[in-house]
Amino acid sequence: MPEFTTILDRLAVMIRLGIHDFEAEPQRVxxxxxxxxxxxxxxxDDTIEQVLDYDFVRERIVALAAERRFALQETLCETVAGLCLxxxxxxxxxxxxxxxxxxxDARIGCEIVRVSEP
Known part of the structure; x- marks a missing residue:
């Protein structure tokens, strides 16, 4: 069975994310x-119908950024992982x-790895 890694790298969104007062407005993430x-x-065949169309991931992340506020990066990561899975x-x-x-003087981040359940 072929296995590919599909990558969406460094998508910049403005999102309401954080617990501090200064994070009430959307910030770049x-x-x-x-x-x-x-x-x-x-x-x-060389057709999109055979493969995962990564447009859905980008579109859903952009929609989340516009529609929802997150207190924690962990919750944002978990939500995006769930969309993909x-x-x-x-x-x-x-x-x-x-x-x-x-x-x-620094960026602050979070990362999650999830595996689908059989």
């Missing part, structure tokens, strides 16, 4: 996603978020 995707057979072909997902503007 970088989101990266790696999905290990299994396909039932080798790819035969909703596709049965995704066997493993790694999600990383990075707040870029909280500290003047």
């Amino acid at each position: 970088i989101v990266s996603v790696e999905m290990t995707v299994d396909y039932p057979e080798p790819l035969r 909703a596709d049965a072909r995704v066997r493993r997902v790694k999600v990383r978020t990075m707040k870029t503007d909280v500290y003047p």
Whole structure:
């Protein structure tokens, strides 16, 4: 069975994320996603219908950023991982978020790895 890693790297979104008063307004967060995707057979055609269309991941993250407030990066990571694992072909997902503007000298982030249940 072919196994691919589909990557969405460094998607910048403005999102309401955090527990501090200064985080009440949307802030810039970088989101990266790696999905290990299994396909039932080798790819035969060069068509999107055969593979996971990564547009859905980007679109759902952008929608989450516009619609929802998160207190914790851990919750954001867990939510994005759940979106990815909703596709049965995704066997493993790694999600990383990075707040870029909280500290003047560093970024602060969180990462989760989840594996689909058999």
